[in-house]
Amino acid sequence: MKIAAHISGKKIFNSFLFNFLIIIARNYPYQQIVLFVEDIVGNVPSNLKQIKIDANNKATFAYWKKFKLPKLIKTEEIGCYVSETGFLNPNIVIPQYLFFSDNNFDSKKRSFISSLSLAKYIFVTENFIGDSLNKKEKIKVVYHGLPQKSRTFNNTELNCVKEENTNGHDYILFPVDNTSAKSILIVLKAFSLLKKWQKTSMKLMLLLDNIVEDNLIADFKNYKYKSDVVFVNASEENSGSLTAASFITLFFSEYEKINKAFIAMQNNVPIVVTNTAINKSLFYEAALYVSLNETAIFETMQVLYKDESKRNQIRHKATTLLQKYNPEKAATDLFKLITE
Numbered sequence: 001m002k003i004a005a006h007i008s009g010k011k012i013f014n015s016f017l018f019n020f021l022i023i024i025a026r027n028y029p030y031q032q033i034v035l036f037v038e039d040i041v042g043n044v045p046s047n048l049k050q051i052k053i054d055a056n057n058k059a060t061f062a063y064w065k066k067f068k069l070p071k072l073i074k075t076e077e078i079g080c081y082v083s084e085t086g087f088l089n090p091n092i093v094i095p096q097y098l099f100f101s102d103n104n105f106d107s108k109k110r111s112f113i114s115s116l117s118l119a120k121y122i123f124v125t126e127n128f129i130g131d132s133l134n135k136k137e138k139i140k141v142v143y144h145g146l147p148q149k150s151r152t153f154n155n156t157e158l159n160c161v162k163e164e165n166t167n168g169h170d171y172i173l174f175p176v177d178n179t180s181a182k183s184i185l186i187v188l189k190a191f192s193l194l195k196k197w198q199k200t201s202m203k204l205m206l207l208l209d210n211i212v213e214d215n216l217i218a219d220f221k222n223y224k225y226k227s228d229v230v231f232v233n234a235s236e237e238n239s240g241s242l243t244a245a246s247f248i249t250l251f252f253s254e255y256e257k258i259n260k261a262f263i264a265m266q267n268n269v270p271i272v273v274t275n276t277a278i279n280k281s282l283f284y285e286a287a288l289y290v291s292l293n294e295t296a297i298f299e300t301m302q303v304l305y306k307d308e309s310k311r312n313q314i315r316h317k318a319t320t321l322l323q324k325y326n327p328e329k330a331a332t333d334l335f336k337l338i339t340e
Contacts, residue, residue: 001079001339004034004072005099008055008085012041016101016125016144017084021048023331031335034076036069049076065089080338082123088115097338099123101144102255103132121337125330126255128281142334145327146262153244153267161245166230171203172301173246173269175234175260176211180252183292184217187250188229190297195225198305202228207242209234209257243267248304252292258282262325265318270311272300286318 007018018035025033025045033048040050051072055061070091073081081092084099086106098119106112116122122138124130130139153161162168174180174187184206191204206229208216213231220226232242243249243260244267251261251273264271265286273279275289288304290296304311 002032002034002077003080003082003338004036004076004078005082006036006069006085007038010038012037012039015084017082017099019145019327020142020331020334023327024335027328027331028335034078036072066091082338083115086112086115088118090114090118095120095338097121097123100129100133101125103129107133123334123337126282128278131281140333140337142330142337143324143326145330146266146322146325153241157241158245161241165205165232165242165245166203169201169203170247171205171230171245173205173207173243173249173264175207175209175249175251175253175257176216177209177253177257178211179254179257180250181211181216183252186292186294187252187297188217188223189294190301191229192223192225193294193298194301194305195228198302200305202247202305203230204228205230205232205242205246207232207234207239239263240267243269248272248301250297251287255282261287262322265322268315268318270304270314271318272297272304284317284321286314286321288314 005017005021007015009015012018021033021035022044024031025048029047031047035048035050036053037050038053038055040052053064065087066089069089073092073094078094080095080097082097082099086098088096088098096118098115100122116133116135119138121140122130122133122135123140123142125142125144127141130141133139159168162170172191176184194200194202208231232238240263243263246269249261249264249269249271251271253260255278261271261273271287272290273283273287275291279287279289288300290300
């Protein structure tokens with residue numbers, strides 16, 4: 001049976017569905033796969049065919065989904081179809097499936113509601129995504145793969161990272177993006193309390209993700225511990241090593257940025273996250289949870305600063321949690337469900 005899938009968006013390598021299908025194509029060379037994509041990419045298995053579509057014009061794209069897609073399904077002799085666009089076509093008579101790696105969908109849209117009914121299964125990469133769909137009988141969780149693990153850093157290399165960035169001192173890492181930037185003043189106040197009560201040489205590193213340092217913090221020149229705050233622009237080259245060398249990572253970002261938290265856990269760095277239902281469904285006991293106020297953040301920083309056994313406990317729980325994020329297993333589970 002030939003599999004077809006519609007990959008949404010131009011950043012195809014960010015698609016969990018695309019990456020799972022690459023694994024399936026590689027592991028099952030007899031399996032023919034057809035992808036409808038906005039950009040053709042190279043270096044894919046020979047049993048994976050790409051058909052380019054134009055999604056820039058809403059009218060023509062809607063026409064393609066409604067009329068051209070069913071014809072392509074017949075022409076290519078497709079046996080099942082998977083879509084991550086949130087849309088399934090009622091004129092396609094083969095088994096159809098939906099795939100969601102986030103919950104950014106319009107659940108009230110008529111075509112979306114219809115597509116949920118048409119789907120044989122709805123694949124989600126996290127439990128909280130399925131919970132928001134109210135289709136429990138159709139939900140299948142295929143946990144997304146982890147970001148590629150940074151190479152192993154030995155103690156000498158980690159010390160070099162600290163020497164280059166914090167004069168050899170331990171530091172708390174706070175990745176700052178458009179979401180977490182809203183909490184930056186609270187984090188600074190919590191860090192002040194840690195410095196005040198622990199008399200520590202600990203630094204605070206603000207890892208700026210498409211955020212400009214200028215005017216980021218009002219009246220920063222008057223901040224008592226400004227010499228202990230380090231600003232670094234994030235890049236693909238430095239994010240892994242800066243995370244691996246950190247003492248704690250504060251993850252106050254949206255789900256879409258979750259790779260930052262996973263990279264920390266992969267490198268045995270304890271993480272602190274906001275106390276939300278989504279985060280609890282993601283991290284369970286592999287993180288410490290805080291409300292976004294300076295006292296709660298300070299107290300959690302202090303616990304991790306003083307208590308090595310607590311740090312080790314979080315690391316152990318993180319190692320256990322990461323075991324379920326196995327892309328090979330997820331791809332195999334997906335393949336079995338859509339070909340059963």
